[in-house]
Every structure is written in C-alpha cells, then in structure tokens.
Amino acid sequence: MTDDKDVLRDVWFGRIPTCFTLYQDEITEREAEPYYLLLPRVSYLTLVTDKVKKHFQKVMRQEDISEIWFEYEGTPLKWHYPIGLLFDLLASSSALPWNITVHFKSFPEKDLLHCPSKDVIEAHFMSCVKEADALKHKSQVINEMQKKDHKQLWMGLQNDRFDQFWAINRKLMEYPAEENGFRYIPFRIYQTTTERPFIQKLFRPVSTDGQLHTLGDLLKEVCPSAVAPEDGEKKNQVMIHGIEPMLETPLQWLSEHLSYPDNFLHISIIPQPTD
C-alpha cells in the first residue's frame, strides 16, 4: 500500500532536466558550452542557478555581465514562480530537456522582478508562506512559530532538505480535528491564454452541507472556462507538479499533499496538446 506521505517525497524530489544555453547575442570571449542541470521543481530559478551563472561568466568579459535572467521560447521566466510551475505552464508539451536561454543583457524590466540577492527570494518565499497561513489558519500557526522555525523552512528549501523542511511544514498542514479542513485553500490558477497573471479567490475546502470540495468544484467556481462541458471535448489540461489530478480529487487533500513549499497550490491550465 502506498502511503500519502510518499506523495510529499515524490513532489519534493521532482527534478526537471534542463539545458541552459547562452543567448546568441551575448558577447563572449570564447564559445559558451550549454550547461545541463537537474532543477528541483519546488525551488526558484535564481536560487539554484549559481552554477549556471558561474559557467557562463567564465566565457564573458567582466564588463558585459549584469543581472542574469532566463527566457524560454521568447518568454522571460519569472524567478518568483516555482520552477515546476514555469515548466508546466510553458514547456510541459515540449521535449526534454527543457531548453532555457540565459541572458545577461537587456533586463526586461516590465516582465521581471529584480533579484539582487537570495534575501529577496527568502522574503518572497516567506511572504507567500505567511499569506497561505493567513488563508488556512488566520495566520495562527505561522505566528506561533519561532524565528528559527521560519529559518528552518527557508534553509530546508534552499539546501533541498526534505526532512528539515517538513519537520516544520507539517505544522502548517494541520487543522483542528473538529474541522474538515483549512479555513480557505491557498491556491493560484495560471493560464497562458489570458493577460491576467493568475486567479486567486477565497475558496473553502468544505461546502456548507459538509461535502468536501473537489478540484472540479474549484475550477467550476473560479475558472469555468477551464472545465470542459459534460459532453464536450477536453480542451485544457489541469496540471500540478507535472501531473493531471482527477477533478474528483478533494481539494483539501491536494492542498495538504501537492502544495509547493510556499504552501500554495499552483495550478496550471494549459491547452490540450493537439497530437
């Protein structure tokens, strides 16, 4: 019998094989070899690409180096989205490895946030965790934690330490025994087809008559266009962590098991591949 705990492990240890190539217009002293790396799905691009940066800086002149940024098929990659989300949203239908282009020039100010240091990633990550707990427990759990617990969450993510992270994170995943779940489910729904970055609304895990809400219920409520009509053809894929959970899956369970480390369910809605 497979236990639900194994899902957490699988989610955490998800890796995307990636090939980084330097943008052709970048000026190099000698030819830049592509760089191959397994990226943790749950982490952030700028947190795990020190090696990439070092690799390409070796072939470049010091004065040509400014802030690094990444792009896939013309789309600048937002570092503040988890890697797995970026991949699912933009590249899940293409062949592996994932080809990412590395830029050091012409930072797309209107598309991307600057990421001068790891502290910025930490601040962003912790604010997501806090927001999620505000939705789940009115911030009670995160506020009761000590500073070192917050630090352990971050260090766990940064050092890819599953045990260290989950020793603390499990407290964020608990809920009172008399309730059937969290107060609200922290989720964000992303679509490539719209301008809006993502959809986020208040949504409870349990309906007023005591029934558990499912993924399907959520989509019908907040993003009806994503759900195929009863008899209609399936036009979209609903993807979390590279898989397509059934619409019958209880949302509370998804939130406990398929949330990213920032405690949000990042759901990608992408057009069904035609082939």
Add this chain to the structure above:
Amino acid sequence: MKAILYSQRNEGPVPRRPTGLCAVSVAEHRCGPAHPPRSRRGKERRNSSGEWQEEGVRGRWPPKAAPAAMPSSALWAVDLFGRVFTLSTAGQHWEPCRDAQLEFKRVSAARDCCWGIACDHQVYVLVGASDVPIRCQEEAYENQRWNPVGGFCETLLPSDRWPWSDVSGLQHRPLDGVALPSLHWEWESDWYVDENFGGEPTEKGGWTYAIDFPAAYTRDKKWNSCVRRRRWIRYRRYKSQDAWAKIPSEDDPQQLPDPFSDLSVGGWEVTDEPVGRLSVWAVTLQGKVWYRENVSHHNPEGSSWSLVDTPGEAVQISCGPHDLLWVTLWEGQALVREGINRNNPKGSSWSTVEPPTSENGILHVSTGVCVVWAVTKDRKVWFRRGVNSHNPCGTSWIEMFGEMMMVNVGLNDQVWGIGCVDRALYFRQGVTQSELSGKTWKVIVAGREGDRSLSGSSFSLHSAGCFFGNEVRGSAESCGPGDTDASWEVPGPASSPAGLRGKESWKGPSHATANFPEATDLSSLRLLPLGLEEPDSADCHALWAWVSGGGCAVEAHTTLKWFTTQSGLCPSVQTLSLSITPAQTAAWRKQIFQQLTERTKRELENFQHYEQAVEQSVWVKTGALQWWCDWKPHKWMDVHVALEQLTGHDGAQDSILFIYYVVHEEKKYIHVFLNEVTALVPVFSEAKHSFALYTPERTRQRWPVRLAAATEQDMSDWLTLLNLSCCESRRMHGRPSPQAIWSVTCKGDIFVSEPSPDLEGPERRLPCDQMFWRQIGGHLRVVEANSRGVVWGIGYDHTAWVYTGGYGGGCFQGLASSTSNVFTQWDVKFVHIYENQRWNPVTGYTSRGLPTDRYMWSDATGLQECTKASTKPPSLQWTWVSDWFVDFSVPGGTDPEGWQYASDFPASYHKYKTMKDFVRRRCWARKCKLVTTGPWLEVTSVALRDVSIIPESPGAHGSGLNIALWAISDKGDVLCRLGVSELNPEGFCWMHVGTDQPFTSVSIGTCYQVWAVARDGSAFYRSSVSPSRPNGDCWYHIPPPPKQRLKQVSVGHTSVFALDENGNLWYRQGVTPSHPQGDSWEHVSNNVRHVSVGPLDQVWVIADKVQGSHSLSRGTVCRRTGVQSLEPKGQGWDYGIGGGWDHLSIRASATRAPRSSSQKPASKQNGQPPSVAGGPWQTPGPVCC
C-alpha cells in the same frame, strides 16, 4: 509418556446419543492412538448430506457477512411507542432492537445485557449476542464400593453417600435428575466421564480411588482402595442470546398481582465474583422493592426475587455501577441504601434525603459512581453534591439548567436526559472526573434506521403528545396540525440546545397534552385521521420516553457523531473498518500515485547523468540533553548533543550523533554512527522524558546510551529525528514488510525488525545483536504476526487489536507517521500496593510494625515504600482513572476485608487468620489508563488472553485460503476466527471451541497443528484442524512434564515447544505426521520467559538473566542456534536486544536463506522432518495430508 485420547469410553448403562454421524474417525487422519474415538462432545453434528455443521454458532462457514453483534458500547432508549433502540458510540444512527414484537416501558442497560419492563409489566432480559456462548458445567459423581463378591459395585454401605452425588457426597444427584434451570437453556451434549484428574489422565473410565469416603482420591488403584468414584460432566448453554428472555415474577397466588413498574441494573463494580455479577433492583406498582438474586454472566436471568423492606412506597429506583442505590418515594423524598459492599451487595439499611424544595418532591433519580442526578416534580434538574461510597447521601442539591422528563447516569458518570417539552434526547457535555456536573446539554440528532417507514404508519405528533403526557398542562381542544406544528417549531429540537432556551419557551405554547390513560393499545393510534400525520418524516425527530446509558462508554477521547446529521460520506473521512477504506482505494488517489511515478520516470530516467542543482550539504541539529553517564557513580549529567546528517548525491544518508560532556573540567565527547544504532527505546520512568539508544556493542554490554530531554515535546522531537535518521541510513520507509519480526517491551512499546535474508542462514548468520528494531506506535502486551501481513495484538486490558498497515503514531508525528491508518489506541492496567500490619497483644493488628519490619505501605516485595499518596502511575503517559480500592483477587484468596495472613514478613500468605499469624497484608489497586495513537484498530466483542496466527511458508499454501487464527478469551474460552485474510485481517466472527476447563495459551503450526495449554498446566492437541474444518475435531490430552505446569506453547512447522511456569523450555519429542501428539517432553533450557517458533522451525525466546559486561538483563531477545532438521532442539543461544523485552513473534519470518552448496539434503534420511534452514522440502510436514 503417552498421549491419551481425551475421550469418553462408555462403560455401564450410560444413555448415549447415536453418534454414528459425528464420530469422525481419528484413524481417517492417521493420527489417532489405538483407543476408539469418543463421540465429539457438544454442538458439532453432520447434516444429512454429510457436511459438517456447527450448531448454535452464529458464524456460518464460509462466512457470508459479519454478524451484527450488539455494539460493545451503546446507548439504549425507548421511544413513546415502546420501541427500543440502541445508538452505538461509534455510530450515528439508532438501530431498532431485534425483538420488535415487544413494547417496553423501561430499560436499564449494562455492558453485556439489558433489562427491561415490557408493556405487559413483565421483566425481560436481553443478553447481547456474542461469538462465545454462555455455557455452564453440570457435574455429578458416581460412587462405588468394593465388595469381595462383585468387585466394585453401586451397593454402598448404609452409612455411605449416595451412589450418585455431588462433589461433597451429601446431596443425591442422579444424572437424569439434573434439570435445566429455565426454558432459555439447552443441553450441549449428553453426560460423559471426565478423564482428566488434575492435569493427569486417569485410567480407563475415569475412576479415582480412595480408602474410604470422604478421603483423598488417587489415580491408581491400590490394594486398600475400597471405594472409587468418577466425575460425570455435561454442559448447558444459554440459548436466548440476542432475544428478550422473560423473567418469571414472584406473584403470590394468594394476593392480587403486583406488576413491576421500574427497574435498574448496576453494581458491577462492587465485586466481580462471580464473573459478570450484576445487581438488579425493581419496584412494583404497590411500591415494594425487589432484588434479583444471583445474576451473573453465567446466570444471566438470576435465580429468584427477594423482597427488600422499605420505609415508604417506592416509585422509582436507580442503582449505580458501584455501591450507590437511590429510590424515590411517592411522597417525594429519596431513600438511600447504606452498607452495600462486596459481601453484602443488597446493603443493610435506608436513610432518607429530603427533596431540594418542600413543594416539589423528587420525581426521578439516577446514580452513577459518585454522582446523583434528580428531577423534581416541576421538571427541574438537580445535581447532588458530595456523593461517594463513604457518604452515599451526599451533602446538598444544586439546581442545573434545563427541564427534563428524566435523566440517566451511565458509565463514567456521563449523563443523558429527555427534554421536557420536545422529548428529545440530550447528552450532558463536558462531564469529567473533575467537573462531574458537566457544562451544557447537547441534543442528540442521530437518525433512525427506517424513520420513513415507521412514521408512515403510526407516527403522529398529536397522538404522541396526548398519549404519554403525564400531566394536564393545556387543554386538548385544538389539536389541529397547525397547532402541533407550532409546538414543534418554537422549541426547535435540533437548532438550539436545551440549555440555551429560556424557561418560557420550555413551558411551550399551547402544547397539546392531555391526560390519557396509560394504555398501550397502539392500534387505536393508527385510526387517527391522516391529516394529523407529519407530512415530511425527515423533519420529525423521535420522541423518547426512556434512556439508559449503563452500557455506554463515553470517554475523553471518544468522538461522538451523534450531534450532526451527515448525508453521504466524505471521501477522506477515515472509516473505522480495515477491509473497506474508500479513501485508500479512491480512483483519484490511485491516479495521482500512478502519474507521479510516470512523471518521475519521464523526467529523470534518461537524465540521471545530469548534475544536481543543489549541492548536498551537512546539516547539524544541536541541543541540550542529559546523559546517564557510563561510569560510577551513575548520574544524569548535562550534555550538548549534535546530530550531523550528511546526504550523498545518491540520496544515501549518513548521520553521526555526538555527545559532548565535561568531566574534571575536561571537554570530552562520545559519538554514535546512526547506521549502527539497533534500537531507540523510549523510557518514561522517573518522571524524566528519556530514551535508550542501543548499538550491537551496547547490546552486548547490556548498557545502552541513555539520554533525557527537558520536556516531552523535546524528547519526542529528538526521538523522531533520530529514528528517521536511523531508518534513512538503512533505507527503510513505510510499513514493515509482511515478514517482519514483531516484539513488545515490558512497557508495552511495539518494535519491529526486518529479517535480513541471512538471518536464518546456515552460515554467516547475522548475529542477533545487529538486528535493527524500529518502533511502531501503540501500546500492546502481545503481538502475533503472519507472513501474509496479518498482525494482531492484545493490550494489557485484554482488548484485541488488528494492525492497519500504517506506521508511526505515538510520539512519532509528521513524516515518521503514515497519514491514514493511525487511530486512537488505549490501554488500562492496575497499579498495586500493599498495606502491611502487625499484631500486638494490646491493640490487635495495627500499622505499627517492628523496627525491622517492612514499610507499612509497600510494594509487593516490601522493599519499597509505596503510600497511596506517593504512588504515581507507571509513567507520565498514564493517568489515574479510579480511586484506590482493595483487590480481593490476589492469589491465595483473602478474608472478607481483603486481608491475607502470615506468621511473619516475608512469608506465604493465607486467607484465614490462625493463632500463629502475627502479620497481615492487603493489596490495594488503582486503575490507570493510557491513550495514544498507532496503526491499530480494536477488534470488538471478545477480550483476549492469547492469540496465534498460522505461520506460513511462502508458496506452501494457496494464498487464497483464509488465514487460520486461534485465540483464548480472557475467560479461558478457546476460539477460532473465521474469515481472516490479507484483505480482511480482522476476520468476521469467532467460532467457539468447547473445552472442559479454561485454557491459557494456544498455538497453531504451519500444517494446522493446534496445541493449547489449559489452566491446570497440561497441554492439549486439537485433531483434524484444516481449512475446511477450522475448528477441528477433538482434544487430545497431553500431560505436562513431570511436576511442572505448562503456561505457553508454540508450534512451528514440525517443532512443538512449550514453556512451564518455572521458566523451563521443553521440546516435544517424537512428533510425526502419523503421531502428531509426540511422545515426551525434553528439557531444552531454563530462564525462558516466552517462546516463539517460526515457520522454518526457528526458535526464538525472551530470556531472563542474560549476563552482559555491564549488567544483567531480564527480558532479552534470543535466537536458538544450531537448529537443524536432525537437531531441532538446537545447541545454544545467540543474544539480541534487551532487556525489558516481554514478547516476540518470529512467526511471520518465512524467508529462507539461499541454499548453500555445502548444505546436505538432510531431509531425505528416513522420513525425518525436513531440514530447517535451507534444506529442500521434499517430504511433507507432519500432519499434512
């Protein structure tokens, strides 16, 4: 020694049932001795088609569905129509009582039965259905005297006893004169001769000889044996289980009948002798109080009513679980019975308690262990303060909120009531030992099975209101539907608890209550116009007349589902059944597991050579603990600890624990590689949260590293982290394999070890002390496993538990615990202390001892002082759940006050005082309870003492077969479980296997050889047990080793080992397929506490007095070495983890080591049992057909 077929041989003119159809020949099975088989006693018969059947046993074979046994803990209630319902503490629906024909006025429930007064004013008792029948042994003695002419004959001397008598010889007792006590009993079989004489088989015919009556009898006939006698036995069985059995009333034909009007059962905590004793009290319409004599488990109906004089006219009575008995009088006062104790459960005198106010007398009382609740005539509810055994009258009344028709106090002093206006059932929330009056009334809204159909025929609010209203409150002039609606909308039964409602609304609007006579002709109701009937049955709730919580155990950890109506099951709600867990098998979950696996494959399989983005790092957790230092004087010293975890790129983890200490101002440290740790054992003693850490070396020294944390949370965090690291470094995740070795420590902690393939290998065996044990949550005394993953456990309180397939629980939270399959578990045990006294000529026995004496309050040895105030529960996990009470059940018996006498301390104690006795002691006990979590679910209905699951060699049996499981109940009944399989490890029901005495231990071997040990210390072999005949055929008596009493037996593939009460381990010699009982016992070892023989005939024990380099340990896991086919007894011991271990099961470990080439195929030699380790299994095992 030879095993004797334990059978009846008919001698003399004994009426005998035709036995042709049931005498399954033992010879057929090629295992019987030369004696003719006796007819199988009891209930088994073959039907006409020759199929084997079990008579009177609830389970069918093959079982089709689980029997709907009476829930072990349920609330009983009667609605206004006299229908009886039960509501299980685990359920959320009222179940109608079986016997729907009878309508009841009153019910009073106990754990296993319910008494009631039906509308015919007769008393009935319903004994809950159980897989174990209620059976009583009747005995008679046949006495004979020798005379020179005819030898032994029935002609006795005129001064002699009767030829047929009871055991004393004083009473004439012919076999055909022994009658069944009532219509509710049936005979199990005919009379037969008992051939077991104190554990020893007698000669033919069961005769025992003596010089004269009465005298000491012996098995052997001597030259001076002038008289002889033999014992005949016959069983009768209570046949009216799960049905209302009528109790005859004691009406004097001279007088007018005086029917019963109220009744109450209780008193089960006064004494448990005989087993299941109950006090049943009743009140008649004329106000008399009656007591039912001799009600007990084995005599559920009791024997007769006896009148108890009262100073007034009684109307209602309530008997608490302990010694409280209150009666309400017609005039409104209450009578309180004084002097109820174990020697006098009827009590001795009455005292009177005045009602709270003089204008409103008491209408109704209900008593618990130390509470009394009452309802006065104005429907107010009162709580009596200060009630206990010493002061049964209490001190004063306190008015409680709400107005009730009646209240009832159940187990644990929990309270239920019936609302005065809405007739709804209320539960008093928040009743605890410290707050006995509770907090609020909460309405129970559980639905009734088939509410719709019930209401369709006769449910009418108007009629109900009129019909049962006790008082005239309003006029019945307007009884239209609108009116009834109004009276129901306002109180709003489900919306607001009674406690919140104002008094005005309690009185209700024009509530249609008329003073109808208390007739019970329900048929007239059905003639009422249809318009009065409630149109929508879902909105109407039941109207209750009576409630009884005497069988309903609500405790702090019980979560009741009575207060919400839930439509449809939530998919993630954990259902308390192992066989069906919809959440586990849900398609969405499967899909996620499957897709994640596919994703990992897709994204990683071809890219393993890629570099990881995040370099693995060392992670260190530090903290401050205390360490029990290695040198003398041993003491706790403050240390700093650091756990360094290093993870390699392959995910392998390596961890080191450093312990830094300062000695003589010098900084030092010790370190432990976590991949060498063999066990982490929590130690909750000395009010310290500590744990012991074992390595192979520390195990050999019998001196673990002991560390203590400041708080429970801190200790739990460290223990969880270290456990995770140990499992991580050994790459162990998830649930234990089906082949795992399970064990239990003396603290009830459960440990499991994965057998490595070379564990039983012929060469290079893994030494026992290198086995890694990891803890599984829960608390057990016994755990037994089978290689198909079925694991059962038994708690200290004899509760049976079945393993759910989870892991973690207890102090293992988060990642160390599985998400599902972990449930609340509890256990109960007793702490004993001794009160010691010495006699002196002036004052008699006092607590003033000699200066050399032991403490006047001590432990059993007398060495430790243990007073009532200073004695703590066994560890911080346990809490007291009772007060101190005198324990009368100590070995050797006590006088009526619980004292045991002796000439001096320490000495052997006896129950009566003699001239030479200068000291005495008595045992006090106190109940404590532990609540924890673990991957275990309760197996309800029967409490167990021992359990054994068939060990299986892989592939030896069809895996589709049910798994044989045998058990001994706490009362000593032998049981076998039907329907146990991998998918349903709990099975369906028990099948009872008759015995002539209580049993203590049972074990089943791979080939269905069932051995058992009886209370008299002898062994029994059950013949012809097979998958198609799960309960076998008959018992063969096997005498114990000379002058020893056996206490445990374990059967592997061919080997049979037994353990006696003095710790000697015995091997049964000469067991062969054709002679499964063997020939004799051979001594193997001493100092053994427990033995477990596995499916490969491997022998593991828990041994005492194992010498280590640092200390001597009790309770050490040991493996027998050198066990070979030709030497099944083995040669020596290999010592493993310990001490403090209590129980071990090797019986799931069926992995054979890969056969080495040097191994000789030993089993080919002249039909010897096959080789144990690695040998080919060409010959079938013994008893295998």
